[in-house]
Amino acid sequence: xxxxxxxxxxxxxxxxxxxxxxxxxxxxxxxxxxxxxxxxxxxxxxxxxxxxxxxxxxxxxxxxxxxxxxxxxxxxxxxxxxxxxxxxxxxxxxxxxxxxxxxxxxxxxxxxxxxxxxxxxxxxxxxxxxxxxxxxxxxxxxxxxxxxxxxxxxxxxxxxxxxxxxxxxxxxxxxxxxxxxxxxxxxxxxxxxxxxxxxxxxxxxxxxxxxxxxxxxxxxxxxxxxxxxxxxxxxxxxxxxxxxxxx
Amino acid sequence: xxxxxxxxxxxxxxxxxxxxxxxxxxxxxxxxxxxxxxxxxxxxxxxxxxxxxxxxxxxxxxxxxxxxxxxxxxxxxxxxxxxxxxxxxxxxxxxxxxxxxxxxxxxxxxxxxxxxxxxxxxxxxxxxxxxxxxxxxxxxxxxxxxxxxxxxxxxxxxxxxxxxxxxxxxxxxxxxxxxxxxxxxxxxxxxxxxxxxxxxxxxxxxxxxxxxxxxxxxxxxxxxxxxxxxxxxxxxxxxxxxxxxxxxxxxxxxxxxxxxxxxxxxxxxxxxxxxxxxxxxxxxxxxxxxxxxxxxxxxxxxxxxxxxxxxxxxxxxxxxxxxxxxxxxxxxxxxxxxxxxxxxxxxxxxxxxxxxxxxxxxxxxxxxxxxxxxxxxxxxxxxxxxxxxxxxxxxxxxx
Numbered sequence: 231x232x233x234x235x236x237x238x239x240x241x242x243x244x245x246x247x248x249x250x251x252x253x254x255x256x257x258x259x260x261x262x263x264x265x266x267x268x269x270x271x272x273x274x275x276x277x278x279x280x281x282x283x284x285x286x287x288x289x290x291x292x293x294x295x296x297x298x299x300x301x302x303x304x305x306x307x308x309x310x311x312x313x314x315x316x317x318x319x320x321x322x323x324x325x326x327x328x329x330x331x332x333x334x335x336x337x338x339x340x341x342x343x344x345x346x347x348x349x350x351x352x353x354x355x356x357x358x359x360x361x362x363x364x365x366x367x368x369x370x371x372x373x374x375x376x377x378x379x380x381x382x383x384x385x386x387x388x389x390x391x392x393x394x395x396x397x398x399x400x401x402x403x404x405x406x407x408x409x410x411x412x413x414x415x416x417x418x419x420x421x422x423x424x425x426x427x428x429x430x431x432x433x434x435x436x437x438x439x440x441x442x443x444x445x446x447x448x449x450x451x452x453x454x455x456x457x458x459x460x461x462x463x464x465x466x467x468x469x470x471x472x473x474x475x476x477x
Numbered sequence: 478x479x480x481x482x483x484x485x486x487x488x489x490x491x492x493x494x495x496x497x498x499x500x501x502x503x504x505x506x507x508x509x510x511x512x513x514x515x516x517x518x519x520x521x522x523x524x525x526x527x528x529x530x531x532x533x534x535x536x537x538x539x540x541x542x543x544x545x546x547x548x549x550x551x552x553x554x555x556x557x558x559x560x561x562x563x564x565x566x567x568x569x570x571x572x573x574x575x576x577x578x579x580x581x582x583x584x585x586x587x588x589x590x591x592x593x594x595x596x597x598x599x600x601x602x603x604x605x606x607x608x609x610x611x612x613x614x615x616x617x618x619x620x621x622x623x624x625x626x627x628x629x630x631x632x633x634x635x636x637x638x639x640x641x642x643x644x645x646x647x648x649x650x651x652x653x654x655x656x657x658x659x660x661x662x663x664x665x666x667x668x669x670x671x672x673x674x675x676x677x678x679x680x681x682x683x684x685x686x687x688x689x690x691x692x693x694x695x696x697x698x699x700x701x702x703x704x705x706x707x708x709x710x711x712x713x714x715x716x717x718x719x720x721x722x723x724x725x726x727x728x729x730x731x732x733x734x735x736x737x738x739x740x741x742x743x744x745x746x747x748x749x750x751x752x753x754x755x756x757x758x759x760x761x762x763x764x765x766x767x768x769x770x771x772x773x774x775x776x777x778x779x780x781x782x783x784x785x786x787x788x789x790x791x792x793x794x795x796x797x798x799x800x801x802x803x804x805x806x807x808x809x810x811x812x813x814x815x816x817x818x819x820x821x822x823x824x825x826x827x828x829x830x831x832x833x834x835x836x837x838x839x840x841x842x843x844x845x846x847x848x849x850x851x852x853x854x855x856x857x858x859x860x861x862x863x864x865x866x867x868x869x870x871x872x873x874x875x876x
Contacts, residue, residue, distance in 0.1 A: 285482070286482065288482060288483045288486040288487070289482070289486060291486065291490065292486045292489060292490050295490050295493065295494070296493065299493060299494075299497045302501070304497070304501045304503055304506060307494060307497070307506060307509075308505065308506070308509050311490065311491075311494065311509060311513065314486070314487065314490070315487075315513075315516070315623070318483055318487075318623040318624055318625075319622070319623060321624065322566070322567060322622045322623060322624065325567060325587050325588060325589050326586075326587070326588050326589070326596075327588070327589040328589070328590075328591055328594055331564055331566075331589045331590075331591050334564050334566065334589075334591075335566065335589060335622075338566060338622045339622070341519075342516055342622070342623065345512050345515060345516050345519075346509070346512055346513070346516070348508075348512055349505060349508035349509040349511075349512045350505065350508075352508045352512075353504040353505040353507070353508035353509075354505075356504055356508070357504050360504075369502045369504070372504050373499075373504075373507065376504060376507060376508060376511070377511070380508075380511045380512075380515065383515070384515055384518070387515065387519060
């Protein structure tokens with residue numbers, strides 16, 4: 231049902247997809263003039279998608295990215311990925327919308343855009359920290375730091391609220407206290423693990439954190455009782471604390 | 478909840494970039510892939526939350542006309558109301574058009590819907606064949622803003638439209654109608670100008686002046702007299718459209734469509750000459766009788782073709798003729814069988830001829846022949862027509 235002919239609604243979606251793909255292909259070729267084939271592939275699939283009337287333009291981006299990877303053209307991959315996300319976001323923005331939803335739509339689109347753009351400062355900051363701590367081979371430490379930072383961001387996103395609103399349930403809704411405690415505990419654990427890893431240039435607490443979080447996630451999926459779920463969250467900060475104390 | 482093509486591609490490309498970032502030792506690519514995965518997870522959680530709202534979405538469908546002629550266009554509108562208290566960022570509405578109707582615009586729309594708002598999908602549909610069209614299912618798809626996941630729900634909303642066949646065979650219809658025993662001219666017989674035709678039980682709506690009061694006083698029975706000059710003839714029209722006729726010939730001129738048009742032509746001809754028609758049509762495994770199609774009650778003709786579904790029809794002609802045995806049908810002035818050479822070839826004459834003959838004082842068979850009929854049809858008729866002639870039926874061949 232997804233890949234069927236879409237009529238006027240599809241015309242708007244696939245029409246903009248072709249325009250975006252032309253822009254992206256031009257930018258990608260300007261940045262890396264080593265080969266024109268990924269860009270040509272992207273344009274071909276987009277035009278085919280438009281002609282056939284099937285919404286298959288994302289396949290063009292995938293094909294272009296795979297070809298860029300095989301040709302080791304790392305610099306253009308972010309451009310294609312940005313193109314894919316833009317194409318999907320524009321198809322959302324052009325939907326017929328009442329005025330009341332314009333703000334909501336703008337917020338949703340900005341959230342997506344900010345997450346994609348976050349990759350640039352995040353990678354640069356991580357690179358700087360890693361190169362300062364391990365100048366001889368900064369990449370492995372950079373990977374660990376980055377994964378932890380992404381976990382921190384995901385905790386904030388999963389909370390679905392601004393940091394300043396975290397304490398609100400303490401005042402207004404005593405029932406939500408248990409969730410708030412957990413939220414704060416997770417944030418503190420991640421931050422203390424990063425801080426310890428950066429100060430001591432020892433990535434072990436971060437690795438322990440990642441493994442413990444994975445185990446907790448799997449365990450909580452199997453448990454339905456809310457109180458037991460709360461208990462399963464306790465071992466993660468406890469393990470990190472014990473490790474830091476032992477060291 | 479299902480993942481869309483865009484979702485699959487985003488997931489695959491982010492994993493590929495993640496792996497490649499280790500090969501290229503690029504923290505930028507690693508960060509990008511992780512951010513994309515995060516967007517992916519966010520979309521999933523957004524839609525999981527929204528999918529609970531699907532029960533709060535109300536759907537209505539309306540069609541502008543319920544009765545049309547074949548080849549006409551109707552306007553279908555589907556309204557979707559968000560009864561929840563949350564914004565539905567991305568919603569697709571798709572209506573399922575019944576075969577063989579053709580949607581002139583794509584019956585699909587994508588909208589954003591705040592609480593309490595109504596989204597409308599309007600599209601025109603052409604009904605190329607006669608019969609009943611059932612619009613049944615409306616699909617609604619909730620999507621996350623990027624359209625990576627979709628949660629589909631459907632509602633069964635039955636809306637029916639009947640497309641009448643265009644009348645065919647006007648000469649044949651006039652020929653049959655001209656053999657009626659009488660026409661209905663209200664009031665002329667009151668002066669005793671016409672001969673008595675029959676005495677029957679009183680029916681609601683009969684003229685009170687026609688009641689036989691003396692008999693009522695003597696025996697308590699309420700009877701009315703009918704005179705020859707004012708009686709309406711009553712006829713049966715038996716329509717034989719077995720399923721396979723829909724697949725013989727090219728749409729919109731299949732054999733089934735030809736028989737439907739001829740049957741309407743015959744009925745219209747009879748009704749125009751003040752006859753009252755009882756039509757018998759078979760749908761799937763049972764026959765249906767639509768009685769009392771007359772000048773003053775023409776709407777009944779819609780009920781007749783309500784029982785004809787394009788590309789369905791009767792399982793076999795045998796069902797139609799066999800059912801006549803078990804229906805409590807009284808003898809009428811006339812019985813007209815509308816069929817095709819294929820219908821005749823499938824029928825046992827020992828079943829068909831006696832069952833149809835007992836329905837009318839005069840029996841006719843109207844055979845629909847397509848313009849480009851083949852040699853086989855003539856061969857069938859060369860066998861069937863002598864048998865029919867022997868049984869005393871009148872034969873009319875319409876093209």
